[in-house]
Amino acid sequence: MQPSSVVVVGAGQAGCQVVSSLRDAGYQGRIALIGAEPQLPYQRPPLSKGHLTGKALRESLWLRPEAWYDEQGVDLHLGVRVTHVDRIAHQVQLSDGGMLPYGCLVLALGSRHREIPLPGSDLEGVVGLRTLDEADEVRDKLALAHHVVVVGGGFIGMEVAATAAQLGKEATVLEIAPQLMGRVLSRETASFLLGAHQKRGLALELGCSAAALVGIHGSVQAVDTADGRRLPADLVLLGVGAVPCTELALDAGLEVDNGIVVDELLRTSDPDIYAVGDCASAPCPFAGGRHTRLESVQNATAQGRAVAATIAGTPTTNDSVPWFWSDQADLKIQIAGLTTGHDEVVLTGDRSNDRFSVWCFAAGSLVGVESVNRPADHMAARKLLGRTPSVTADEVRAEGFDPKGAAAGAVAAG
Amino acid sequence: MAKVTFLRPQGLELVVDATEGTSVMQAAVAHGVTEVVAECGGTLACATCHVYVADEHLDRLPPISSDEEEMLDYTAAERQPGSRLSCQLPLGPDLDGIVVWCPSTQY
Numbered sequence: 001m002q003p004s005s006v007v008v009v010g011a012g013q014a015g016c017q018v019v020s021s022l023r024d025a026g027y028q029g030r031i032a033l034i035g036a037e038p039q040l041p042y043q044r045p046p047l048s049k050g051h052l053t054g055k056a057l058r059e060s061l062w063l064r065p066e067a068w069y070d071e072q073g074v075d076l077h078l079g080v081r082v083t084h085v086d087r088i089a090h091q092v093q094l095s096d097g098g099m100l101p102y103g104c105l106v107l108a109l110g111s112r113h114r115e116i117p118l119p120g121s122d123l124e125g126v127v128g129l130r131t132l133d134e135a136d137e138v139r140d141k142l143a144l145a146h147h148v149v150v151v152g153g154g155f156i157g158m159e160v161a162a163t164a165a166q167l168g169k170e171a172t173v174l175e176i177a178p179q180l181m182g183r184v185l186s187r188e189t190a191s192f193l194l195g196a197h198q199k200r201g202l203a204l205e206l207g208c209s210a211a212a213l214v215g216i217h218g219s220v221q222a223v224d225t226a227d228g229r230r231l232p233a234d235l236v237l238l239g240v241g242a243v244p245c246t247e248l249a250l251d252a253g254l255e256v257d258n259g260i261v262v263d264e265l266l267r268t269s270d271p272d273i274y275a276v277g278d279c280a281s282a283p284c285p286f287a288g289g290r291h292t293r294l295e296s297v298q299n300a301t302a303q304g305r306a307v308a309a310t311i312a313g314t315p316t317t318n319d320s321v322p323w324f325w326s327d328q329a330d331l332k333i334q335i336a337g338l339t340t341g342h343d344e345v346v347l348t349g350d351r352s353n354d355r356f357s358v359w360c361f362a363a364g365s366l367v368g369v370e371s372v373n374r375p376a377d378h379m380a381a382r383k384l385l386g387r388t389p390s391v392t393a394d395e396v397r398a399e400g401f402d403p404k405g406a407a408a409g410a411v412a413a414g
Numbered sequence: 415m416a417k418v419t420f421l422r423p424q425g426l427e428l429v430v431d432a433t434e435g436t437s438v439m440q441a442a443v444a445h446g447v448t449e450v451v452a453e454c455g456g457t458l459a460c461a462t463c464h465v466y467v468a469d470e471h472l473d474r475l476p477p478i479s480s481d482e483e484e485m486l487d488y489t490a491a492e493r494q495p496g497s498r499l500s501c502q503l504p505l506g507p508d509l510d511g512i513v514v515w516c517p518s519t520q521y
Contacts, residue, residue, distance in 0.1 A: 024448070043455050045454070045455050045457075046455050049457070057433075057436070060436065060440050060443075060444070062443075062444070063443075064443075064446055064448075065443075065444055065445060068446040071446070297453055297454070298453065301451075301453060320521075325454060325457065325459040325460075327457055327459075332457070332459065332481075375458065375459070375481050375484050375485050376484035376485070376487065376488075378459075379461065379484070379485060379487070379488035380488070382488075383488070404487060407488075
């Protein structure tokens with residue numbers, strides 16, 4: 001039976017997808033979408049890419065036009081937070097003093113910056129990049145900056161640093177780990193990117209961390225590294241990852257363990273409350289069924305669609321192949337599957353002309369494919385990962401391996 | 415402004431006035447044509463903004479790049495002669511009045 005009302009907390013990519021898919025699935029009850037930020041729900045990926053060079057128009061970031069919410073009968077609460085979930089009374093308390101009853105609650109709370117205890121973090125010119133307001137600040141400051149230091153060699157840090165270098169800024173990335181994007185990329189792809197970015201004028205310092213940010217009159221001037229150097233900097237981006245927003249769930253007594261713990265149907269430990277997107281830790285068929293928290297558009301939208309179908313009356317699991325992308329200068333990086341824990345790789349294509357793929361296997365099974373400027377490999381990989389058995393390392397290694405031909409025989413799993 | 419007509423799976427027709435310099439994909443998203451999903455926001459990474467351009471407009475289109483060509487082989491709905499990724503169709507005088515069909519699925 002459909003609940004009489006659905007309240008979605010969090011108006012990012014996941015929350016917006018839930019309300020959209022609920023109506024697509026024919027759900028006719030009351031829907032409320034609550035977002036902490038004042039803007040219409042927007043896309044985040046362009047914020048660290050085209051937005052920084054002013055290429056993207058602000059309105060082009062909206063996930064849906066303003067009129068759409070009315071047309072679809074979605075009650076939009078913007079600039080409002082949920083401060084408390086009352087599970088007994090089935091209602092949420094809003095920061096503007098209001099109360100909203102729910103039949104079914106969906107938590108799409110997202111994630112936020114991982115904080116690092118760095119002296120000088122509060123100086124002018126020290127920024128993070130997650131929200132549209134922050135992206136506007138980074139864009140405006142980047143235009144005027146001369147020396148940009150990025151703390152953290154993850155996706156967002158590398159995208160911003162690559163853009164800074166393209167704009168002719170002196171840009172340096174400090175990464176504490178021995179490789180770039182170490183949590184998500186294979187050694188092969190990470191080492192390629194290191195060389196590729198160096199060739200494009202980026203300074204990359206691996207195994208190097210910031211010890212303090214130094215300022216004059218409240219504005220950042222330099223970054224002191226842990227190994228005793230002082231790097232000039234008039235713009236410092238802190239990009240050391242994200243942590244899930246779970247306070248509301250903890251306060252409500254829901255199970256939390258690196259994200260809000262949900263089952264295959266994205267249900268929390270309360271059957272009337274679901275969680276989706278960055279804040280949710282769900283069993284993942286591409287991680288051997290282990291609970292996994294993914295921060296990506298694909299995960300947000302796929303979970304959003306699944307939970308909407310479930311709430312509308314058709315219990316639906318999310319079995320879609322995870323994928324990610326990052327645009328760094330002229331390098332289009334696309335990842336299909338989850339490559340963590342792979343023990344064998346096969347390279348196809350040509351690293352010397354910046355077009356190649358790294359096929360990652362674990363215990364003989366294809367677990368993920370990282371592609372640089374090879375969109376066809378990426379699309380083929382998404383098909384191949386959705387079926388068992390997939391391709392073997394020997395098949396990929398063989399002369400004349402044709403990903404498209406192999407994928408044509410694949411039956412999509414979702 | 416450039417006029418774009420979206421023919422939607424339920425038989426609905428939506429004519430929109432779109433800002434020149436944006437793309438057919440952006441026109442769709444800006445007007446709530448949710449059949450054009452555009453998950454990657456127009457960076458040629460996902461193939462979920464697939465449309466079928468009506469036959470009579472095909473010769474006005476910009477050429478298909480090699481990356482778009484590769485992605486078009488993996489659209490969720492069957493590729494047809496009029497298949498394009500709408501993020502690769504910039505709106506200007508050339509495409510004013512273009513008519514596109516939305517496929518029934520992008521996943």
